[in-house]
Amino acid sequence: MRRADRLFQIVQILQRTKSVTTAHEMAKELEVSDRTIYRDIQDLMSNRVPIEGERGIGYMLRDGYDLPPLMFTEEEIDAIMLGIRLVESRSDPDLSRAANDVLAKIEAVMPAEKRSLLQSVRHIVPQFSTPPDIYIDMRKLRAAIRGFHKIEIRYRDTVGNETDRTIWPMLTVFFDPVQLLVGWCELRQGFRNFRIDRISSLSTLENRFPSSKKFELKAFLEQQRNVDDE
Known part of the structure; x- marks a missing residue:
């Protein structure tokens, strides 16, 4: 590996991890010695790349640093x-x-x-089933998720019954061939999954939900994962 490529990859690793990373961890990933990483880090710091840390503790990259023009392996x-x-x-x-x-x-x-x-074609992603039609504007849904806006939806269950729900939308999940919306349902007072093809209408509300709810979602998903593993 060229030294210039290695320096670039060190910056990428620090940006990717978003936390303290040791020289040994970087050396293992890049298949070089710890001493090489220490030397490279010093060179980057001397060229005003905003890296903080020291030997024996680890390094991290301050927010706001932009990489040079794109290069990819x-x-x-x-x-x-x-x-x-x-x-x-x-x-x-x-x-x-x-x-x-x-x-x-x-x-x-x-x-x-x-x-x-x-x-060049090196990957083919076959589609074995046709996804069901989606009737809502997915751009509005994604904007609501990004902006922590509550939404009102009309939802049809498995037997065809329709209900109006106020949802705190958190994320979408792809289960081929359907997509799910995961969010907090005010009607059920809990996290629920909604098949997006069963949502017949969606409107965005001015009211916002607290971003801290995302931490509860993370705990909920972790709990579900542990149940599945048992």
């Missing part, structure tokens, strides 16, 4: 393309279009010799 390009193909085949048209816009932006800033890797 072949493995990273494979990861990007697989993600884009999955979004294309599993999501709604707006998100699929956004994925292709991302690809176009990446392609525009990549060196010419790497662009061919974006076009």
